[in-house]
Every structure is written in structure tokens, then in C-alpha cells.
Amino acid sequence: MNLQSLFKDFNPSKFVVHTCLLIFIALFALRLDQAVTWSYWCVFTPIWVWKTLVIAGATIGSYIWWRYPHFRLESEAYIHYKSMLISLALHLILLMFELLVCDKLESGRHLWILVFIPLIFISIVSIAVCIWAVKHDRSFELELFCAVNVLQFIFLALRLDQFIHWSWEVVFVPLWIVMCLSLVGVLYTIIFAGILLRTPEVNAHQRRKGFQSAVGYTFLVIPILIFQVLLANKLDNDITITYIAVVSPLFVSFVTLILMSFSAKGGNRWWFGIRKDFCTFIRLSIGWFGIRKDFCTFILGACPLLQEYANIAYHSERRTNGVEMQQTEKREHNVLKKADLLKPVLPIISIEMPD
Structure with missing residues (x-):
């Protein structure tokens, strides 16, 4: 997954x-x-x-x-x-x-x-x-x-x-009005999804999104x-x-x-x-505990057998805003080297983590 x-x-x-x-x-x-x-x-x-x-x-x-x-x-x-x-x-x-x-x-x-x-x-x-x-x-x-x-x-x-x-x-009259307008919106999404499905120039992704929107708003x-x-x-x-x-x-x-x-x-x-995504939050949280590494690199480095058990080759790309510690770079390089030396039984899964 x-x-x-x-x-x-x-x-x-x-x-x-x-x-x-x-x-x-x-x-x-x-x-x-x-x-x-x-x-x-x-x-x-x-x-x-x-x-x-x-x-x-x-x-x-x-x-x-x-x-x-x-x-x-x-x-x-x-x-x-x-x-x-x-x-x-x-x-x-x-x-x-x-x-x-x-x-x-x-x-x-x-x-x-x-x-x-x-x-x-x-x-x-x-x-x-x-x-x-x-x-x-x-x-x-x-x-x-x-x-x-x-x-x-x-x-x-x-x-x-x-x-x-x-x-x-009678008390719910304002809500009846809102629901009528909502039903008009649902009808519009259904018609729009039908038009997308019958238009050959529209790609599959747009058709799928239109169909999902129609089903979602209907339910x-x-x-x-x-x-x-x-x-x-x-x-x-x-x-x-x-x-x-x-x-x-x-x-x-x-x-x-x-x-x-x-x-x-x-x-x-x-x-x-959380400035960008959930992974950024994880890195910040781990940093509060004194761990100055990417979360996945830390986990794989702490548990080397996890790489072989999960059959995962992890590659981390990140930008540097200054001079990093040489010892940290060396340790991360060793972790990646160990992952490359493993002999997987199944196809390798690559997990790319954005900055």
C-alpha cells in the first residue's frame, strides 16, 4: 500500500x-x-x-x-x-x-x-x-x-x-430552503458528471473526479x-x-x-x-525530542532488520539551509548503503518523502 x-x-x-x-x-x-x-x-x-x-x-x-x-x-x-x-x-x-x-x-x-x-x-x-x-x-x-x-x-x-x-x-422553513438549494447543487453535479462521461475529449482523471463528486454530494x-x-x-x-x-x-x-x-x-x-504536510510535522516532533534526522531514516537506522522484513529501499531527498554535521551525513550514508546491499525477495518499493 x-x-x-x-x-x-x-x-x-x-x-x-x-x-x-x-x-x-x-x-x-x-x-x-x-x-x-x-x-x-x-x-x-x-x-x-x-x-x-x-x-x-x-x-x-x-x-x-x-x-x-x-x-x-x-x-x-x-x-x-x-x-x-x-x-x-x-x-x-x-x-x-x-x-x-x-x-x-x-x-x-x-x-x-x-x-x-x-x-x-x-x-x-x-x-x-x-x-x-x-x-x-x-x-x-x-x-x-x-x-x-x-x-x-x-x-x-x-x-x-x-x-x-x-x-x-414551519420552524424548519429556513432549513428547507437551504436543502432545496443543496438539492439543486446535487442535481448540477450529477448532470455535469454525466456530461463528462459522455465527452470523449475529457481524460479519465476528470471523469473519475466528476463521478466521485456526484456520488459524494448525493450521499x-x-x-x-x-x-x-x-x-x-x-x-x-x-x-x-x-x-x-x-x-x-x-x-x-x-x-x-x-x-x-x-x-x-x-x-x-x-x-x-504543520507547515507543509504531515511528514513535516513528524520531523518537527522528532526534533523536539533531540533526534535531528528524518523520521523514516531514524526508524530504519534504529531497526536495520526492518528494512529486510518490510523489503523497503528508502531514499531521502532534502534541501540544506546550511552546513550539516559531517558525522550525520556519514551515518545517513551508511544507512542507505546497507539498504542497497540487501537482497530483496520481492520487488523493491520506493518511498519518496517530500521536504
């Missing part, structure tokens, strides 16, 4: 967020069904993990930003760093909303309209953030979701506090729409099913999002100080 190609376009941020949300929704539905009797503070554990990683990643990224000034010379370094700070600020406000929700569910001592104030504030600010993101070619999925649902959040708070007595189908939007219909009927007491059955379509959507994170690309270069 070529792990380098598998994780070439991997977006770890989206993978973590979607995985945490998937686990949280399952636990929350089980708690509403009384299948588990845990405290809501325990049910929200995946959310706390998500926010902890966000805060830790931004803290380490800021430390590396100020500790190593030459990293700021990279192209668009300031834009990536500002994007990380903006995202951190929005996540902190979102964390305040989640804490208020958890406290409300446990104690019931607040009005829901007060609980939703941080979320409504995020929705208003997200409009400006989306404009900034478009201008600087940055992703803005969370910000866009909040910006287009500001009216929905207000309706939810008023309905939960019984200030309005509309049916839940993303349709289950969300089914979930919304089931939830509205459940809250209006029109159907009698468990909450775990109501949210089951969301599992399909989140599994689709998790799979799509392996080809999402993007990601901020400064989360946890």
Missing part, C-alpha cells in the same frame, strides 16, 4: 471534526432515548476533544510562528496564520455555546434564547469571514453553514422557549434531507420512532464526509505547526 499517495490529499482537520460529530450525534441520540443515562457532560466528550485539539493546535502553531521567524517567509504564510486565528476565535465562541447547551440540558436554569446568543453572533460574524475567505481563497465550510442558518437558529431558540407555537415543520445531501423530515415528524409526534432511528441517515452523511476528507486537500499549514 502506498501510504504517501493515500494521504497525499488528506485533510486531518475535516477528518477529526466529522469523526467527533458522528460519535457525538450517536451518543446524544442514545441519551435522548434513555438508552444510556450518562451526564450530558460525558455525552459531549467528542465535542470537548474536538475543541481541545483546536486550541492545542492553534497554540503550538502560534509558538512555532513566533519561535521560527524564517517560516514566515513562505508564500501566503500570513494568510494561513490569520486564517488559523480567525478559525480559533470562532471555535472559542462556538465552545461557549456548547457549554451553555450542556449546562441548560443538565440544569435547565437558562432560557434557550440566551444559550443561542453566541451561535447567532457567530452567524453574523461568519458573513464577513466568508467574504474574507473568498477574497483570499480560503475554505469556509463552518462559516458558511452558520451564515446561512442565522434565521434558523433564532426560530429554534424561540420555539424551544415556547415564545412561538408553530409546528416544527451527503439526501440523507440530511431524510433526517430533517424524520426529525420534524418526530417532534410533532406524527411518528413514533426512536431518536437513534431519526439520526441514522446522518451516519451515512458523516461517513461520506469522513471518506471525502481523504481527498479534500487544503488544511491550514499552521495547525500544530
